[in-house]
Amino acid sequence: MNDRLRNPVSLEESAFWMPFTANRQFKKAPRMLARAEGMYYYTPEGREVLDGTSGLWCVNAGHCRPKIVAALQRQVAQMDFAPTFQMGHPLAFEFAEKLIGVTPKGFKHVFFTNSGSESVDSALKIALAWHRARGDAGRFRLIGRERGYHGVNFGGISVGGIASNRKHFGPMVGGVDHIRHTHDPLRNTFARGQPQHGAEFADDLERLVSLHDASTIGAVIVEPVAGSTGVLVPPKGYLERLRELCTKHGILLIFDEVITGFGRLGKPFATDYFGVTPDLIVTAKGITNGTVPMGAVFVRDEIFQAFMQGPENSIEFFHGYTYSGHPVACAAAIATLETYADEGLLTRAASLAKHFEDCAHALKGLPHVIDVRNLGLMAGIELAPRPDAPGKRAFEAFVKCFEQGVLIRVTADIIALSPPLIVENPQIDRIFETLSSVLRTLE
Numbered sequence: 001m002n003d004r005l006r007n008p009v010s011l012e013e014s015a016f017w018m019p020f021t022a023n024r025q026f027k028k029a030p031r032m033l034a035r036a037e038g039m040y041y042y043t044p045e046g047r048e049v050l051d052g053t054s055g056l057w058c059v060n061a062g063h064c065r066p067k068i069v070a071a072l073q074r075q076v077a078q079m080d081f082a083p084t085f086q087m088g089h090p091l092a093f094e095f096a097e098k099l100i101g102v103t104p105k106g107f108k109h110v111f112f113t114n115s116g117s118e119s120v121d122s123a124l125k126i127a128l129a130w131h132r133a134r135g136d137a138g139r140f141r142l143i144g145r146e147r148g149y150h151g152v153n154f155g156g157i158s159v160g161g162i163a164s165n166r167k168h169f170g171p172m173v174g175g176v177d178h179i180r181h182t183h184d185p186l187r188n189t190f191a192r193g194q195p196q197h198g199a200e201f202a203d204d205l206e207r208l209v210s211l212h213d214a215s216t217i218g219a220v221i222v223e224p225v226a227g228s229t230g231v232l233v234p235p236k237g238y239l240e241r242l243r244e245l246c247t248k249h250g251i252l253l254i255f256d257e258v259i260t261g262f263g264r265l266g267k268p269f270a271t272d273y274f275g276v277t278p279d280l281i282v283t284a285k286g287i288t289n290g291t292v293p294m295g296a297v298f299v300r301d302e303i304f305q306a307f308m309q310g311p312e313n314s315i316e317f318f319h320g321y322t323y324s325g326h327p328v329a330c331a332a333a334i335a336t337l338e339t340y341a342d343e344g345l346l347t348r349a350a351s352l353a354k355h356f357e358d359c360a361h362a363l364k365g366l367p368h369v370i371d372v373r374n375l376g377l378m379a380g381i382e383l384a385p386r387p388d389a390p391g392k393r394a395f396e397a398f399v400k401c402f403e404q405g406v407l408i409r410v411t412a413d414i415i416a417l418s419p420p421l422i423v424e425n426p427q428i429d430r431i432f433e434t435l436s437s438v439l440r441t442l443e
């Protein structure tokens with residue numbers, strides 16, 4: 001046995017290079033989770049931590065749901081892996097069929113991946129290949145939005161708009177540009193739900209059309225509600241306008257629903273919630289309730305059909321992952337959909353949203369709180385940064401909440417809340433009461 005395994009090193013020397021983490025800071029003062037059930041995590045010492053973030057926006061039905069756990073256990077013992085390249089296994093077909101039972105109208109085919117990042121890159125490739133399949137290969141440009149988060153692969157960071165995720169990595173994918181973000185603190189601070197002002201921010205696409213010419217633009221990708229950047233809710237009329245402009249210019253519209261998918265807004269997808277239909281939908285996270293990595297891209301029927309031309313023995317789309325449609329992921333995903341259906345979870349957020357909103361906006365007036373934004377079971381609470389140390393104030397709130405038994409999430413000085421969709425009102429109260437008392441103690 002490896003010496004390091006026999007004599008475990010201190011955490012400070014651990015081999016684990018942690019993702020999106022201040023490794024040295026964490027390893028000096030770690031926060032560990034050892035077990036989870038329903039709305040709660042438990043630390044190795046057995047301390048209960050109420051999950052205000054659905055893990056990382058993924059455990060929509062709550063933790064360790066028996067039906068999902070059992071399905072996973074059964075499947076891994078029956079068939080651990082099977083290829084889906086020129087081979088198949090029944091679960092992938094069964095899950096695809098069941099999934100299109102909940103996808104928005106018009107989306108009849110799904111492409112499987114293993115994460116949100118992979119779904120994003122797959123969707124960008126489908127969009128470009130679709131134009132090419134129709135004889136329009138000149139539409140090579142991809143348009144993202146400032147402050148957008150589309151995962152961490154090269155396609156995703158290229159269309160993404162968060163500077164720290166981009167600046168270290170060179171020129172990235174070529175032919176990418178960005179429309180402006182929708183944040184407008186002068187007009188929309190403390191808006192409840194969709195802000196009143198800013199539908200016209202969608203017109204920024206016209207600027208890029210004038211600059212690049214529509215005939216060179218393949219797709220626009222946006223999060224219907226931007227999550228990672230700190231919950232930016234689209235202004236009323238904005239998504240409708242963006243859809244209109246894409247249609248007018250022959251540009252495909254991609255909604256990245258990695259966070260908003262599977263019930264976060266009180267409808268199965270943001271596409272349903274806003275009544276605005278994109279051409280492709282990117283998902284992951286809640287698809288397996290976070291139990292096994294999986295993602296999926298849903299495409300409108302016309303998109304799929306354009307690929308199904310040419311000789312029958314030709315591979316229509318040169319793309320896929322070893323684990324696309326992995327049997328264990330499919331088993332987990334089927335059981336996840338059943339759990340969502342059994343408990344009405346894909347629409348349950350609608351009945352909780354008002355109370356959640358009231359609790360979030362009750363934080364207005366507390367020290368440092370400069371904005372509150374919310375929709376469905378998503379909320380962003382923005383704190384004024386310390387002039388000399390941006391991000392520190394919210395990070396302290398995160399650590400203190402964890403110590404007081406509530407898990408929140410922070411990016412820069414914005415706190416994001418997104419509890420599992422099984423949350424009950426008293427648990428919502430506890431999340432906000434803890435946060436509120438912590439905010440009062442912060443410098």
Ligand code: PXG
Pocket residue numbers: 056057114115116117118120149150151152223227228229256257258259284285409411416
């Ligand atoms: N698109 C969106 C909209 C996302 O939110 C991804 C793509 C990438 O998914 P993967 O599975 O490749 O990580 C995401 C991921 C946060 C946070 O704290 C958000 C994500 C991941 C980790 C943390 O806001 N979103």
